[in-house]
Amino acid sequence: MSDSPKALNFIEHIIEEDLKNGFSKNALRFRFPPEPNGYLHIGHASSICLNFGLGEKYNAPVNLRFDDTNPAKEEQEYVDAIKRDVHWLGYNWDTERYSSDYFQQLFDWAVDLIKANKAYVDSQSSEEMAIQKGTPTEPGINGPYRNRTVDENLELFQAMKDGKFQEGEHVLRAKIDMASTNMLMRDPIIYRVLHSAHHRTNTDWCIYPMYDWTHGESDYIEQVSHSLCTLEFLPHRELYNWFLDQIIDKNKVRPKQREFARRNLSHTVVSKRKLLKLVEEGVVNGWDDPRMPTISGLRRRGYTPESIRNFADTIGIAKRDNLIDVSLLEFHVREHLNKVAPRVMAVLDPLKIVIINYPEGEVEWLSAENNPEDNLAGYREVPFSRELFIEKADFREVANKKFFRLKLGKEVRLKNGYIIKAESCTKDEHGNVIEVQCTYDKKSKSGSGTAESLRKVKGTLHWVSTKHAIEAEVRLYDRLFTDESPDTHKDKDFMDFVNPESLESITGYLEPSLKDAKPLHRVQFQRLGYFCVDKESTNEKLVFNRTVGLRDSWAKIEQKK
RNA sequence: UGGCCCAUGGUGUAAUUGGCAACACUCCGGUUUUUGGUACCGUCAUUCAAGGUUCGAGUCCUUGUGGGCCAACCA
Numbered sequence A: 001m002s003d004s005p006k007a008l009n010f011i012e013h014i015i016e017e018d019l020k021n022g023f024s025k026n027a028l029r030f031r032f033p034p035e036p037n038g039y040l041h042i043g044h045a046s047s048i049c050l051n052f053g054l055g056e057k058y059n060a061p062v063n064l065r066f067d068d069t070n071p072a073k074e075e076q077e078y079v080d081a082i083k084r085d086v087h088w089l090g091y092n093w094d095t096e097r098y099s100s101d102y103f104q105q106l107f108d109w110a111v112d113l114i115k116a117n118k119a120y121v122d123s124q125s126s127e128e129m130a131i132q133k134g135t136p137t138e139p140g141i142n143g144p145y146r147n148r149t150v151d152e153n154l155e156l157f158q159a160m161k162d163g164k165f166q167e168g169e170h171v172l173r174a175k176i177d178m179a180s181t182n183m184l185m186r187d188p189i190i191y192r193v194l195h196s197a198h199h200r201t202n203t204d205w206c207i208y209p210m211y212d213w214t215h216g217e218s219d220y221i222e223q224v225s226h227s228l229c230t231l232e233f234l235p236h237r238e239l240y241n242w243f244l245d246q247i248i249d250k251n252k253v254r255p256k257q258r259e260f261a262r263r264n265l266s267h268t269v270v271s272k273r274k275l276l277k278l279v280e281e282g283v284v285n286g287w288d289d290p291r292m293p294t295i296s297g298l299r300r301r302g303y304t305p306e307s308i309r310n311f312a313d314t315i316g317i318a319k320r321d322n323l324i325d326v327s328l329l330e331f332h333v334r335e336h337l338n339k340v341a342p343r344v345m346a347v348l349d350p351l352k353i354v355i356i357n358y359p360e361g362e363v364e365w366l367s368a369e370n371n372p373e374d375n376l377a378g379y380r381e382v383p384f385s386r387e388l389f390i391e392k393a394d395f396r397e398v399a400n401k402k403f404f405r406l407k408l409g410k411e412v413r414l415k416n417g418y419i420i421k422a423e424s425c426t427k428d429e430h431g432n433v434i435e436v437q438c439t440y441d442k443k444s445k446s447g448s449g450t451a452e453s454l455r456k457v458k459g460t461l462h463w464v465s466t467k468h469a470i471e472a473e474v475r476l477y478d479r480l481f482t483d484e485s486p487d488t489h490k491d492k493d494f495m496d497f498v499n500p501e502s503l504e505s506i507t508g509y510l511e512p513s514l515k516d517a518k519p520l521h522r523v524q525f526q527r528l529g530y531f532c533v534d535k536e537s538t539n540e541k542l543v544f545n546r547t548v549g550l551r552d553s554w555a556k557i558e559q560k561k
Numbered sequence B: 001u002g003g004c005c006c007a008u009g010g011u012g013u014a015a016u017u018g019g020c021a022a023c024a025c026u027c028c029g030g031u032u033u034u035u036g037g038u039a040c041c042g043u044c045a046u047u048c049a050a051g052g053u054u055c056g057a058g059u060c061c062u063u064g065u066g067g068g069c070c071a072a073c074c075a
Helices: A010-020 A042-058 A076-088 A099-115 A126-133 A150-161 A211-222 A236-247 A272-280 A295-301 A305-315 A326-340 A553-559
Strands: A030-032 A062-066 A096-098 A119-122 A171-174 A189-193 A207-209 A226-230 A256-260 A350-355 A364-369 A379-384 A387-391 A411-414 A419-427 A433-440 A470-477 A503-510 A522-525 A529-533 A542-549
Touching (some): A062 A076, A062 A099, A096 A099, A099 A150, A099 A171, A119 A150, A150 A189, A189 A211, A211 A236, A326 A522, A326 A529, A326 A542, A350 A419
Antiparallel strands (some): A350 A387, A411 A419, A522 A529
């Protein structure tokens, strides 16, 4: 965005250091490596922005690589959704890759490993292997198959590939050190037998490589210079390097794995398992429910790619545990929408007012500014008539000086319209005000330039003409969880913190200019908040989602009482 | 009872690599305003603790404390 010198994060420091030590800027290359087994969420957005942001900063290519080594969990549907979301965020990958593209190369290298006596076929159950593996505080011991001959290993591995065995009968393990303080170095499994079809290679393979064997070698094949992942992979780095050492050509770029802390957002969860549970138990209506922290949910809620990118940029990247308050995300949508969202008037909790000195049957079309923050946004016309809706909260029979909205005997300005005075009101049998009778100052029309129109009146209200108003379903969303970190309580399940009031669906009354609004159209309902037309919206039945409310200092004053 | 990682306002990141702790959000207070919005101004820290090295330590060293990660044929 700006060219002003910006503080570097620790990853950028590492890259700058590499550059300083002679690494060629042209050899810089990054990748975003999702597993296609779920939808992308706000946490992924941070990683996407980091990797693609680095690509933009250094003018380096960034691959989109699907880490698809587990055919049991991965599907084409997710591949498509991930590609759509990355594009929507505004990024373009250099090439689209799949770890499965490298299955043959990975197999060949595994054979080399066996020939070098650095891998062997183990034929025990996973339980037996787990016992021999030891614990973080006790070393493991060598298993009975560890010293099979190279020829026997070669033969068995080939037979595994040829489908001669059932799942679980044999695995290929790297021969490293069963006593290592790093559990991952205790002869990690690199291949397992899996008789399931893969979304890309179908039934070509019945053995599949494990993550550790695949990831670093894939980085190497793609000549990725800096392979960035989250902190829980830090102990994997030693193994990542060990695997690289077995195959590295000194003339090629050696990928470097570095780890950063995953970003945690308050009042939500992001694990795929938990998100899935919310969907399956019907707490939300699908992966793109506007309350979900998924990219598709945020999009449907009305968030803009820019706001998410700015958010990611602001929170930065580091190595310590964190819990970022959603209010920061909300700040960034408001900041962007304030600049680009057209202003319109809508009344969500209507109270009828009648302007008793305004001619019956008369309609005036008043000019209204579309966006005071954007002088290219122009003007539109809104109809004014004798009967209007205002918000119930904007009228009180009596109130103190701090309440500068409509009260009996006092004046208020109608946005883009006239100054009115409340004269009287009528109530139902319960004492609820159901109508307010007002008079208007005919010379006070907004924009007319008259002395009356320039009068200082403290309050300005939004409104809609009752007979011109169009009805719409308006979905008011709130945080999905009442707790800021719902899944970190030892004694409580995150489901216990689901906010029962996360969705309130009401009927709103909109100015007629919104009649043909199409899905994903974003507007500001003046004095209320930012709203976005939902994908379920039609011309017959408009549906709006509240993206986020406006900051409301009046609500704060009220709360203090 | 092992190994590794981390510790800077309420929150998230900075600090020219040993030289006046900065930016954003939130909160609170104020100015402007035909959105109680926006914009603008102001308040909010002896950098986890204790020692040490140094003219000088958020930064280096030691110890402690607190938090996290590691025992899937997941990634």
